[in-house]
Amino acid sequence: MQPAAVAKLEPDQVESVLRAAVLAPSTHNTQPWLFRCSPGAIELHADLTRALPATDPDRRELLLSCGAALFNLRTAITALGIHPATVLLPRREEPTLLATVRPLALRAPDARVTRLAKAIPHRHTNRMPFTATPVPGHLLADLRRAAEVEHAWMPVLDQEQRDQLRSLAEKAHQVQVADAEFLAEWRRWTRRTPGSRDGVPLAAAGVVSGEDWTLRDFGSNGARGPAGGDEPLVVVLGSFGDQAVDRLRAGQALQRVLLTATAAGLDASFISQPVEVPEVRRELHHLLGGGLWPQMILRVGYGSPASWTPRRPLREVMVSV
Template sequence: MTTQPLDVDTVTALVADAGTAPSLHNAQPWAFRYLRDLGVLRVYADLKRTLPRADPDNRGLHLGCGAALFNLRVAAAAAGLAPVVRLLPDAAYPEFLAELHLCGTGAPDAALAPLRPAVPRRHSSRRPYRDEAVPALVREGLCEAARAEGAQLLFPGAWHVRSVLELVRDAEGREAADPGLREETARWTRTEPSGAAAASDGIPAEAFGPRRRGTSVPVRDFAVGRKVPGRGWAPFEKNPDIALLGTTRDGPADWLRAGQALERVWLRATTDGLVISVTSQPLEWPEIRWAVRDPVSAMAHVQMVIRLGYGPEGPASPRRPVADLLDVL
């Protein structure tokens, strides 16, 4: 804990961890500003990195920025800091998403610091998982992680899992029939490996995973009908473990909380030896999003569909350098 403004090197390290967060199409739609005399770090939405077809309301943008905010909190706790966080501090500037007063004098959050080693290890794994159920005790720990951020994590029953998989297939068909959406996805994804290009964002070919054979699982096919050299087919798990992350309300503050909850769940899962992939495909269509929720649960708004289990870790996706993310004033 400290009462003195942090030096720029320390803040740079915090922002580096924030920049590893997940985001829709790995667009990394965040920016940071450090007011060094005040010891305040601000989080902004980078509106040049929106996805108007897949994310017209910027719900996914807020989830990604919320995940980056959570990584900041984890990194701060690991550094012995106790930041005071405010969401949406100024209604006149909706792109101003959060403010962290880094000079808080309280005790660091002891529950967050142990998650720090998982921050650089957390990657999406769109590969087949083993047909091995996640134990109930591990599931409950993930549910607790979501609750700690004001969200809910639900593991639906078998009938509802089948329904979610059908909705994912429905959304895939809608995307395939929408040229504008296909073009947007192609703009943020690359059919060549990351080593073949110097991109610092988007999804490289090695992160697509193989094409699915047999039973469907909720894994988005970022190839969108394009050829990917060397990409093969593979059988995926017959009974995928699916979880739904959701909130009671559905506004920008709720999306930011959901993003923090998603990253807290993901880091906890990584610590527990699990791998994860996420999809928002059925949530990107208002006419089917409502059907994703479990009608017998209190979860009013599903924010993300999560597939989790035991399997190979996914590859790291490219990241923007901190110099592109952080302004110091």
């Protein structure tokens, strides 16, 4: 069997695919990734200086964020007509090295990849209330298939499970607001000065609905906004394992789902409290039948335009060989 031919990314292509990678979502917009580029590969590293010890003590969400960036990178390379040969956690002795991506033989991208790549710059987390317009069944099926392509699963909750999830979200919220370290970390990343290139600026923070438990308080003073109407579609993204490699895969699945939603005209944001509090996450694990590890909860629907979160310049996320 002949080895696959090696393709080369030109400097402008490297810049282009990295600009796509950094548009991935991350907890509190911490952007916890670094990239090392060589002529034959792009390495994705975790930037542990941007970890959130109070919110994410086991760095699970950091791995999800980096997995989402990896999916953007893979998609952008594929859209160039180049196959991104990807290896997760390639060197056990270097735990911050999360993946290597090597450009291989040229191949024509299919229409689905092109559609996802075009959605990358348009995807953003919409923390505002959604309209009451339901998500059509065929689009929900597309989102579920997107998760499965990346080795994840996305069950849709029935009303009883939604009610239980709401209780879990409220329980997790109470745990977090009673934690001084969590609150200090939250404020540090969600009350940024104008012009800051990370964190969640107030313009993108959204409002808290008095009725909608799926919205989280990112506002400056906890003021409640108007009710958000009917509750949006809520789905859980889960994996069948819970090791580092499973979390990286879940992050890639998460981003494929989000880009699929964006391409279909849908908005999405995260309900993260139940998966951030360990004991509540275990309860959710059992609620899902015990075979699926919940990695993230999404609210999906049709929203009004919302502000985008900024990104750091590429020079800050690239490390020399």
